[in-house]
Amino acid sequence: SQQGEEDPQALSIQEGENATMNCSYKTSINNLQWYRQNSGRGLVHLILIRSNEREKHSGRLRVTLDTSKKSSSLLITASRAADTASYFCATAPFNQAGTALIFGKGTTLSVSS
């Protein structure tokens, strides 16, 4: 079964606005990662946050993690049309050596100019 669930499933905003996507997961994790997928392409890693971290920044991206609520959020500030893509959270299950990331179903972001 899938670990993460993103919310909302789809998001439409104007250029310059901020976009916030949320991810909830079920079991304890080592880290949580966010990926981006442009239409028809492979996924690209955006940012990773460890289970002992609460917030992390990378350029226009801000990720928060609340392990007590088993949730994370991805904020993209000052969105651009080029940010139009699907965004996935993925979790690394806790204390499982030699395992793989478990992905959520994704949020589709559409940024119009």
Add this chain to the structure above:
Amino acid sequence: NAGVTQTPKFRVLKTGQSMTLLCAQDMNHEYMYWYRQDPGMGLRLIHYSVGEGTTAKGEVPDGYNVSRLKKQNFLLGLESAAPSQTSVYFCASSYLPVGNTGELFFGEGSRLTVL
């Protein structure tokens, strides 16, 4: 630097036919993964490998087999294709295990249609 390369990019099969998807990475990564992506389902793990000569089952392994005879290659086989295997298949690799902050590098995908 090619990264992760998947072949073929597109394939149409008839029910019952067999085929192999090839994933090659040139980053000397130890860990490799096969996922499938279906509309509204996100990515689901089929099989993965933690090193040359090793493979392990993921969430949806039935109907697929894999082999990792060389470190740089990870093959995904369909012995008898079924329409339910129509999907986009993604291969990925990582230098570190995901539990130790390993990030995945993805190929561009292989779109398979089974008629």
